[in-house]
Amino acid sequence: MAEWEKEPVVVIGLGRFGTAVALELTRRGIEVLAIDESPKRVQSLSGHLTKVVAADTTDIDALRDLGVDEFYRAVVAVGTDIEASILTTSLLVELEVDDIWAKAISAHHGRILDRVGANHVVYPELEAGERVAHLVSGRILDYMQVDEDFAMAKITPPRQVVGMPLGETKLRSKYGITVVGVKYAGKTFTYATAETELTHDDIILVTGRSRDIDRLVGLD
Known part of the structure; x- marks a missing residue:
């Protein structure tokens, strides 16, 4: 400190x-x-x-x-x-x-x-309200607004990205989303790489514009 x-x-x-x-x-x-x-x-x-x-x-x-x-x-x-x-x-x-x-x-x-x-x-009440709204809305497990239109979210992976290396999913070019971490079932979070392959039981940590995160979680 x-x-x-x-x-x-x-x-x-x-x-x-x-x-x-x-x-x-x-x-x-x-x-x-x-x-x-x-x-x-x-x-x-x-x-x-x-x-x-x-x-x-x-x-x-x-x-x-x-x-x-x-x-x-x-x-x-x-x-x-x-x-x-x-x-x-x-x-x-x-x-x-x-x-x-x-x-x-x-x-x-x-x-x-x-x-x-x-x-x-x-704005503690507003920020708490936005977070709860995202959590209530579906597959988002945790959500943090880090700027006016930029957020970080913990989600389950959409089925479209399961079973292939992240580098081949084109999440960033298609959706403006970056996967920064992954938690495999029964393990702790680790860094995601282009070679990381996901399963339905994994949890991923993503960053991007708020509306792009909402679009991603709505794929399923």
Whole structure:
């Protein structure tokens, strides 16, 4: 882990998303200052996080008193209070926090966060919804959106590519899909090569544009 990655992080908002972020950072050995306006939430996490306090994060003096201006990274995980989310983010910018991650609950909310100075805007509910939709829809076993229109998916191989070397399937030229890994029945994942031959019992890891992955899994 690089030195800057070990620096403490301030997490503002301790709903489900903020709590999960704060606990995971703590598990990774990163010091966390967690802030929430609810004393009840703060009390429930007091034994699990490095430092957790109740404060109004829309008050710049309160943020200064907590030393937030000394942090390099911050996560704004405020829930449905969009006004508080935007104001808190703008105050972090004013305090010159270098790397600000902010949770958005809608595209409009995200655009505003971006405009006020958030370095990274995340959409946990939207991303979770897209992932579940792909999993529910059929043969996709796991799915991760890695860019606006690019994803990685774990799927069972379409019958059209079973029983022949991957190099002969022309998956990339026909469908824009690259098979990067394969898990044979009863074994762990390994790298796929042009010589890899698949069976119906295998699982493959593919990358490509989201719509191309959807097209591939719809072949059967």
